[in-house]
Amino acid sequence: MRTSIHRLRGRPRLCLTGALAVLLLFLSSSPAAPATPVPPDPTGGPITRGNAYMGIGVLAHDGASDAPPPAPRATQTEGVDVSSHQGEVDWRSLWDSGVRWAYTKATEGTYYTNPYFTQQYDGSFDAGMVRGAYHFATPDTAGGAAQADYFLAHGGGWSADGKTLPGVLDIEWNPYGDACYGKSASAMVTWIRDFLDRYKSRTGRAAVVYTATSWWSECTGNYAGFGPANPLWIARYASTVGTLPAGWSSYTMWQYTSSGPSVGDHDRFNGSQDKLREFATG
Known part of the structure; x- marks a missing residue:
């Protein structure tokens, strides 16, 4: 892993290269963890606010x-x-x-x-x-x-x-x-x-x-x-x-x-x- 520091308007700027850049790209594209599963709306639609019913979970x-x-x-x-x-x-x-x-x-x-x-x-x-x-x-x-x-x-x-x-x-x-x-x-x-x-x-x-x-x-x-x-x-x-x-x-x-x-x-x-x-x- 290599890093280098450049100057921009008098302030240091950290440039990320090599493996670190690849790691950041991977993390940004990784899917979010799935939500806790729940039964679907009985009518076949998505569960949205107001659709909950007694025993849904x-x-x-x-x-x-x-x-x-x-x-x-x-x-x-x-x-x-x-x-x-x-x-x-x-x-x-x-x-x-x-x-x-x-x-x-x-x-x-x-x-x-x-x-x-x-x-x-x-x-x-x-x-x-x-x-x-x-x-x-x-x-x-x-x-x-x-x-x-x-x-x-x-x-x-x-x-x-x-x-x-x-x-x-x-x-x-x-x-x-x-x-x-x-x-x-x-x-x-x-x-x-x-x-x-x-x-x-x-x-x-x-x-x-x-x-x-x-x-x-x-x-x-x-x-x-x-x-x-x-x-x-x-x-x-x-x-x-x-x-x-x-x-x-x-x-x-x-x-x-x-x-x-x-x-x-x-x-x-x-x-x-x-x-x-x-x-x-x-």
Whole structure:
């Protein structure tokens, strides 16, 4: 490797030659490291802001078990979760198939609202289902309290009418970048707490936390402090729920598949239909 120094307007200028120049050329042309893989948009398009949906990272990071899905149980009640990807939903058909509750994506960050929200949210109610709304969290775009306010302003509220479920914080892998949204475990816990505290202070009801055990362990350090107050919606595509995140000894809801017999992801409420209405009432 050779270098030489020349003068330019009285200042030294370093000229790079030989092997060093070749090395710099190689580095400038090397491709960037690939991003963390995520499932594609179900419609076949690219994943862009607003396209995220409940469980978007579960298959990519946890996969699906080869075991058959759980058998129907009289002590559990079937549900679905939907987003804009499902478009207008045939709720009567879902009711006839045994679905008794539903969650609709309302918002993402502080920049997106589901254009099909009214048809999905009101339609499930009109079909006789107990229904609620969820918020897809993006902790790298705005604070937890700000996102809770945005959620509440766009369909995420709750009322004790026996048919409205408490709002859900969908906190999982970032489909647009770093899995933990660039936050340390302690910063992530603070963000989640800010969202949950604001939702509780404005509605009087504790929000449900939707997550997967592996993400929770990685991105919150398996924090155990939310279990006593906030119901858990666990995501695991298998015949059993497996290990739950720290702080929860049981789950309230379980997303057990992303490929159910009809529209949307399929879920189980851990109780009878009467218990479901009790849960909705608070």
